[in-house]
Amino acid sequence: MATLRTRLPESVNTRVSDAGLTGAIAGVLVLLLWTGISLLPGKSSEIAVAPPTPRAPAIRVPNPKGSPTAAAPPTASPPAAPVLERTPEQPLIAAIQDQVAAITEQYADGLIQSTQANFQSSRLIVTVSNTWYTLNPAQQDQMAREVLRRARSLDFRTLQITNPQNQLLARSPVVGTEMVIMQRQPPDVPASGAADS
Numbered sequence: 714m715a716t717l718r719t720r721l722p723e724s725v726n727t728r729v730s731d732a733g734l735t736g737a738i739a740g741v742l743v744l745l746l747w748t749g750i751s752l753l754p755g756k757s758s759e760i761a762v763a764p765p766t767p768r769a770p771a772i773r774v775p776n777p778k779g780s781p782t783a784a785a786p787p788t789a790s791p792p793a794a795p796v797l798e799r800t801p802e803q804p805l806i807a808a809i810q811d812q813v814a815a816i817t818e819q820y821a822d823g824l825i826q827s828t829q830a831n832f833q834s835s836r837l838i839v840t841v842s843n844t845w846y847t848l849n850p851a852q853q854d855q856m857a858r859e860v861l862r863r864a865r866s867l868d869f870r871t872l873q874i875t876n877p878q879n880q881l882l883a884r885s886p887v888v889g890t891e892m893v894i895m896q897r898q899p900p901d902v903p904a905s906g907a908a909d910s
Contacts, residue, residue, distance in 0.1 A: 807832050809867060813839055816859045820852055826877060836871040837864045845874075845882060848900050857883045857892035 717748050729737070810828045818824070821844040829838040841862060845853065857874060862886070864872040872892070874883040882896045 714805060718735070728794070761797060809837070812863055812867075813860055816856070820848055820856050824856075834871070835869050836873065837867070837869040838873045840875050840877060840879075841882065842877065843899065845876065846897070850894075850897055852881070853894060853897060857894065861885055861892050 744798050806828060809830060810825070813828055814825050824839045824841050824844050829840070830836075831838075848856065857862050860874065861872050870885075872883075872885040873881060874892075876882055876896075880896065880900065883894045886893055
């Protein structure tokens with residue numbers, strides 16, 4: 714305190730007591746501290762949210778009954794992220810897979826191999842096993858019709874049914890309401906009864 718009093722003018726030294734001087738110094742320090750803290754950036758109460766990582770538009774979900782699996786396309790997440798989290802689309806695709814599988818189980822067990830949903834283009838691709846070829850034309854038509862009805866109820870504009878080699882077997886109509894069947898028999902089997910169907 715003595716050092717501080719030597720620096721003050723004589724008029725202040727005689728009028729201000731030690732307790733008053735100490736209080737004034739403490740008040741200035743508190744004011745400076747409070748001002749400094751409130752002006753410092755980085756101590757915000759907001760929570761930072763990482764920007765979403767870009768995702769590939771199509772996701773493929775394998776059939777839960779043990780059919781061959783198809784890997785999902787790689788995402789553009791940074792390589793440093795060790796834990797892969799489920800995308801919001803994966804539970805939806807799993808639900809679509811279950812609904813489509815429930816429709817097709819009445820025709821043949823394991824008919825559906827995978828379901829691929831592209832939400833940006835509103836397209837659903839259902840890959841069926843070669844059991845498709847063992848169904849008669851009426852069963853193929855009925856199964857394709859029911860899958861189309863379910864796809865439309867889920868707001869997909871386009872439905873494609875493909876075989877394991879990604880060959881188009883059936884597609885949704887451009888005009889009309891009935892599925893267009895592109896292939897009823899395996900490609901290597903001559904279509905002897907094509908005129909009858």
